[in-house]
Amino acid sequence: MDENLKIELGKQGIVVTTLQELYNWGRRSSVWPMNFGLACCAIEMIATTMARYDLARFGAEVFRPSPRQADLMIISGTVTKKMAPQVVRLYNQMAEPRYVIAMGACAISGGPFKQGYNVLKGIDRYIPVDVHIPGCPPRPEALLQAFIALQKKIDGQHLTGEDRPRFLDAEAQGEFPVPEQGEHDLVPTSNKGVWPIKIQGLGTRD
Amino acid sequence: MKTVEEIKAAIEAAVPGAGVEIVLNPGPAAQHSLRLAPESALAVATFLRDDADLALDHLSNVTGVDWPDKEIAEKVKVTRTVAKTVDGVEQQVEETVEETRKRVEPGCLEVVYHLFSVAKKHGPVVLRMRTENRSDRVELPSMTHIWRSADFQEREIFDLYGVVFKGHPDLRRLLMWDEFKDHPMRKDYVEPDDYEYEPTPHDHVLARAQEHQKKIEAAGNKE
Numbered sequence: 001m002d003e004n005l006k007i008e009l010g011k012q013g014i015v016v017t018t019l020q021e022l023y024n025w026g027r028r029s030s031v032w033p034m035n036f037g038l039a040c041c042a043i044e045m046i047a048t049t050m051a052r053y054d055l056a057r058f059g060a061e062v063f064r065p066s067p068r069q070a071d072l073m074i075i076s077g078t079v080t081k082k083m084a085p086q087v088v089r090l091y092n093q094m095a096e097p098r099y100v101i102a103m104g105a106c107a108i109s110g111g112p113f114k115q116g117y118n119v120l121k122g123i124d125r126y127i128p129v130d131v132h133i134p135g136c137p138p139r140p141e142a143l144l145q146a147f148i149a150l151q152k153k154i155d156g157q158h159l160t161g162e163d164r165p166r167f168l169d170a171e172a173q174g175e176f177p178v179p180e181q182g183e184h185d186l187v188p189t190s191n192k193g194v195w196p197i198k199i200q201g202l203g204t205r206d
Numbered sequence: 207m208k209t210v211e212e213i214k215a216a217i218e219a220a221v222p223g224a225g226v227e228i229v230l231n232p233g234p235a236a237q238h239s240l241r242l243a244p245e246s247a248l249a250v251a252t253f254l255r256d257d258a259d260l261a262l263d264h265l266s267n268v269t270g271v272d273w274p275d276k277e278i279a280e281k282v283k284v285t286r287t288v289a290k291t292v293d294g295v296e297q298q299v300e301e302t303v304e305e306t307r308k309r310v311e312p313g314c315l316e317v318v319y320h321l322f323s324v325a326k327k328h329g330p331v332v333l334r335m336r337t338e339n340r341s342d343r344v345e346l347p348s349m350t351h352i353w354r355s356a357d358f359q360e361r362e363i364f365d366l367y368g369v370v371f372k373g374h375p376d377l378r379r380l381l382m383w384d385e386f387k388d389h390p391m392r393k394d395y396v397e398p399d400d401y402e403y404e405p406t407p408h409d410h411v412l413a414r415a416q417e418h419q420k421k422i423e424a425a426g427n428k429e
Contacts, residue, residue, distance in 0.1 A: 081383075082382065115411065117390050117395075117397045118381070118382065118390070121400060181385050181386070183385060183386065183388075184387065184388060184398050185398035185400060189398075189400050
């Protein structure tokens with residue numbers, strides 16, 4: 001619909017919108033994160049929710065202590081190999097639509113513990129991640145920006161067609177296999193279809 | 207506080223046949239330690255805690271050391287008789303030759319305890335214990351019943367080094383999961399090959415990256 005016509009109608013007291021716009025507006029304005037912290041990044045996440053930075057301004061009104069009631073999982077901190085199965089299980093327990101922000105160097109790549117034996121080298125090996133934030137730990141502003149980036153992503157989604165979100169696609173993968181804790185490492189070391197990440201225009205990164 | 211020599215004398219007076227050795231630290235810290243025999247370690251530890259002069263009531267730290275099997279090459283002078291032609295005449299001549307002999311010094315696992323006294327405000331007293339080898343005879347007595355703070359730290363050593371503490375109330379892995387089979391802090395631990403993209407590979411990281419790349423290429427050729 002023509003934007004100018006929409007504005008003109010608005011002046012006359014008539015609101016015209018599409019179902020998609022309304023639907024995306026509703027979703028992006030009520031993304032409730034899960035009350036879930038893993039390491040020092042969680043301290044910054046807590047700071048973001050408090051009065052000074054006030055994440056609630058953007059619709060992340062409350063942190064829900066149950067995955068069933070949460071829309072957003074903020075992976076805030078180091079994911080050890082001992083914790084990784086629990087993180088994937090919590091993600092599986094969340095209801096669609098659900099989003100993931102990987103916060104900080106550890107969550108996106110293993111960070112300073114990358115060369116170690118006990119830290120997962122990025123949670124995106126097992127579950128799809130919507131927004132990655134670098135930093136060690138990222139400032140609350142960075143988390144706010146990631147949250148806004150996520151809202152922009154939700155706003156740009158189409159309800160039909162090829163690029164529709166996962167929860168509107170009956171064929172899309174809903175549950176992601178929980179890795180087993182093996183004798184030497186996690187089994188498998190990554191989930192197929194999630195890793196390696198496909199970056200548009202760059203092919204797969206290995 | 208008493209010196210290690212005095213502590214050793216006190217232990218030997220109180221616990222007959224204790225078998226305490228002094229391990230000297232040649233560095234500027236000069237923090238000498240006492241190596242206990244595992245058989246009498248519990249009696250010695252009880253004495254150190256309950257003795258009125260020492261009163262070592264606080265165990266601040268327990269740690270492990272891995273001593274791998276060491277191959278030692280020694281040069282030995284050997285004299286043997288060799289047939290040689292001297293001045294056109296064949297003679298039996300004694301000759302001294304240097305030979306390199308290799309012997310393997312068996313390794314062990316060592317546990318180190320750091321003790322302080324809150325009552326007397328002194329410390330540390332460093333105790334050490336060694337296992338017989340690194341594979342099957344890795345048992346040491348647990349100090350948990352003497353100092354409660356040894357509990358989690360001995361579990362951590364059990365997890366990361368594989369020392370089995372006899373008499374420990376709850377000897378389970380502390381940091382790694384129960385199904386895990388390796389001991390990551392041992393020198394011969396091989397890390398899982400979960401190597402991936404590294405922006406600035408160098409030294410051993412570069413070597414690992416290249417090795418990993420070769421494996422991927424080999425797997426790709428098979429498919």
